Amino acid sequence: MPKSLINLLLLAVLACQLVLLTKAESGFYNQHPAWLLLLIACSAAASCLLTRLTLLCQHLPSKQAVIKPLIPGLFAFMLLLFWQSIVVGYAISPVLLPAPSAIFNALINNLPILWADFKQTYLKAVLAGYFIGCLSGFVVAQWAVKSAFLRRGLVPLGNFMSAIPIVGIAPIMVMWFGFDWQSKAAVIVVMTFFPMFINSLTGLQSCDAIHKDLMHTYAASKTQTFVKSQLPQALPFIFNALKLNATLALIGAIVAEFFGTPIVGMGFRISTEVGRMNMDMVWATIVVAAIAGSLSYGALALLEKSLLFWHPSFRGNK
Amino acid sequence: MKKTILSLASGAALLAASFSSSAAEKLTLQLKWVTQAQFAGYYVALDKGYYKDLGIDLTIKPGGPDIAPAQVLAGGGADIVVDWLPSALATREKGLPLVNIGQIYGKSGMMLTCLKDSGIATPADFAGKTLGVWFFGNEYPFLSWMSKLGYSTTGGTDGVTVLKQGFNVDPIFQGQADCVSTMTYNEYGQVLDGGLTPEELVLFKYEEEGVATLEDGLYVLEDNLKDPKKLDAYAKFLKATIKGWEWAAANPEDAGLIVLEYDDTGAQTEAHQIRMAKEVAKLLSNSDKGVGYLEPAAFERTVSILLDSDSTPVITKQPEGAYTHIVFDAAAKL
Numbered sequence: 194m195p196k197s198l199i200n201l202l203l204l205a206v207l208a209c210q211l212v213l214l215t216k217a218e219s220g221f222y223n224q225h226p227a228w229l230l231l232l233i234a235c236s237a238a239a240s241c242l243l244t245r246l247t248l249l250c251q252h253l254p255s256k257q258a259v260i261k262p263l264i265p266g267l268f269a270f271m272l273l274l275f276w277q278s279i280v281v282g283y284a285i286s287p288v289l290l291p292a293p294s295a296i297f298n299a300l301i302n303n304l305p306i307l308w309a310d311f312k313q314t315y316l317k318a319v320l321a322g323y324f325i326g327c328l329s330g331f332v333v334a335q336w337a338v339k340s341a342f343l344r345r346g347l348v349p350l351g352n353f354m355s356a357i358p359i360v361g362i363a364p365i366m367v368m369w370f371g372f373d374w375q376s377k378a379a380v381i382v383v384m385t386f387f388p389m390f391i392n393s394l395t396g397l398q399s400c401d402a403i404h405k406d407l408m409h410t411y412a413a414s415k416t417q418t419f420v421k422s423q424l425p426q427a428l429p430f431i432f433n434a435l436k437l438n439a440t441l442a443l444i445g446a447i448v449a450e451f452f453g454t455p456i457v458g459m460g461f462r463i464s465t466e467v468g469r470m471n472m473d474m475v476w477a478t479i480v481v482a483a484i485a486g487s488l489s490y491g492a493l494a495l496l497e498k499s500l501l502f503w504h505p506s507f508r509g510n511k
Numbered sequence: 512m513k514k515t516i517l518s519l520a521s522g523a524a525l526l527a528a529s530f531s532s533s534a535a536e537k538l539t540l541q542l543k544w545v546t547q548a549q550f551a552g553y554y555v556a557l558d559k560g561y562y563k564d565l566g567i568d569l570t571i572k573p574g575g576p577d578i579a580p581a582q583v584l585a586g587g588g589a590d591i592v593v594d595w596l597p598s599a600l601a602t603r604e605k606g607l608p609l610v611n612i613g614q615i616y617g618k619s620g621m622m623l624t625c626l627k628d629s630g631i632a633t634p635a636d637f638a639g640k641t642l643g644v645w646f647f648g649n650e651y652p653f654l655s656w657m658s659k660l661g662y663s664t665t666g667g668t669d670g671v672t673v674l675k676q677g678f679n680v681d682p683i684f685q686g687q688a689d690c691v692s693t694m695t696y697n698e699y700g701q702v703l704d705g706g707l708t709p710e711e712l713v714l715f716k717y718e719e720e721g722v723a724t725l726e727d728g729l730y731v732l733e734d735n736l737k738d739p740k741k742l743d744a745y746a747k748f749l750k751a752t753i754k755g756w757e758w759a760a761a762n763p764e765d766a767g768l769i770v771l772e773y774d775d776t777g778a779q780t781e782a783h784q785i786r787m788a789k790e791v792a793k794l795l796s797n798s799d800k801g802v803g804y805l806e807p808a809a810f811e812r813t814v815s816i817l818l819d820s821d822s823t824p825v826i827t828k829q830p831e832g833a834y835t836h837i838v839f840d841a842a843a844k845l
Binding site: 287 | 577579581582585586598601602605606607646647648649650664666672673674675676677681682685687
């Protein structure tokens with residue numbers, strides 16, 4: 194059989210499942226369990242297609258840019274298809290698990306609300322808290338490199354602080370800084386300061402003595418030594434902390450919003466809509482949070498790549 | 512030999528008989544909130560063996576800030592839940608068919624507690640003020656009240672600024688809110704304990720403002736009512752529950768102490784629980800049929816309050832079959 198025909202057949206199996214989902218009434222697996230066979234055939238077809246795409250990717254290096262994103266895309270599509278099929282097929286209560294289509298509808302129909310939440314949580318609390326937390330962590334690490342007093346005092350405290358549960362400090366911050374985004378930013382500062390401090394300190398201390406000597410022979414000023422030798426060598430550590438803190442900040446803001454907010458924000462939305470049984474809205478907010486988290490992580494990874502082109506871990510990938 | 516077989520057989524028969532008679536119906540009750548005297552009746556009935564007497568083996572699951580009773584019911588984690596009518600109706604409209612089988616509270620314990628200093632004397636003074644409200648399904652009565660008063664809840668000088676209040680009264684002490692939500696039996700006591708005197712406060716009881724909605728009631732899934740065996744178990748449960756509540760209302764001090772015994776967290780105090788037991792006794796359903804009977808008029812009043820709320824529709828249409836008296840009637844016949 195020609196290859197294109199097989200591919201067509203595999204796609205047809207997937208299409209059949211899609212038609213079943215759109216045409217059949219909910220609860221079709223309860224009535225006709227035989228339809229499950231089609232779902233199994235679907236996953237086999239998807240796995241077959243994945244293998245074919247991977248092979249194609251190796252054979253046609255010129256088309257890699259087009260084919261490569263298709264592979265995880267197909268996998269994600271299959272996951273969603275499974276989810277949708279099981280939820281609709283067994284008529285699972287939307288209070289327990291909404292179907293992806295319902296989540297998508299909630300996302301599309303509530304864009305203004307989700308945007309307002311995103312603005313409140315991400316653009317105000319997360320960005321402010323992340324910026325202040327990371328910057329102050331870096332600045333203090335800068336001092337600590339020179340001062341044994343700060344270093345000996347703060348490093349053990351860092352371990353202690355990272356063990357503090359966020360649910361413990363969030364209500365305190367709400368009490369101190371009020372209900373608006375400022376208290377969430379404060380929680381994020383507490384959460385992100387020490388990862389940044391410890392990582393920057395390790396990075397700044399990791400500077401080779403031989404580099405220092407070299408800079409000395411060049412009669413470089415302190416600032417020059419810092420900018421041209423110490424800072425670049427610390428960058429891999431700093432980016433580690435930046436990437437770690439990007440996720441911490443989002444989690445911190447959302448959880449802190451459980452402890453009192455004005456009536457806007459992603460954490461508020463999640464905690465309130467759970468109580469109202471609008472699970473599709475809860476999931477839509479989770480989708481927004483996941484996208485925001487992935488994008489900020491991706492942006493940091495790109496920035497890292499452009500700044501650390503000289504580092505062995507990036508040089509090797511070329 | 513014959514004798515041994517005979518005695519063995521009779522022993523086996525006896526064993527079987529004892530099993531069948533002791534096979535109590537297992538039921539799980541999910542509370543709306545943590546173990547406290549708000550639920551004194553259930554704990555009293557459990558403690559005094561009222562459930563066991565009727566052949567019900569009841570497990571009581573405490574709730575908490577992150578537990579939505581209806582969700583536990585849908586997931587099969589409970590057979591009966593304690594919920595408020597507004598959130599039950601909203602859940603019903605979302606496609607989870609909750610049915611009220613008994614109404615424990617006839618009056619609402621909710622109120623807005625305001626500082627006199629903030630210049631609030633009547634609901635007309637709310638404009639431009641900051642009010643603390645509980646969410647998680649408890650905001651519906653507040654939202655319909657504001658809608659009735661004509662306030663926008665998005666802030667500004669003509670509207671009110673709403674804070675999502677944690678389940679405590681801190682915002683009124685920290686000056687972050689002019690008013691906070693309180694229950695007569697719980698948080699109001701915390702406000703007083705915190706050092707504010709009744710003279711410094713202005714209270715707006717939902718009951719007196721004409722926006723009271725029905726609170727603690729018992730809910731089950733509609734399909735289960737079609738099963739005669741389950742219906743029978745619910746009736747027995749309700750009968751024992753009513754007996755428990757009557758006892759708790761008559762003996763609030765002892766009821767408070769019983770609740771304290773069941774509080775595994777150890778977070779509750781004796782004085783607080785006794786005060787709560789006394790306060791909730793005032794809220795119990797006062798219809799001529801006794802505790803547990805849902806007055807259709809009260810139900811209709813709640814529905815009309817919720818339907819009137821135009822800004823945020825809690826429910827969009829008249830609910831059908833959201834309550835039933837068959838369990839109450841069956842319990843009365845037991």
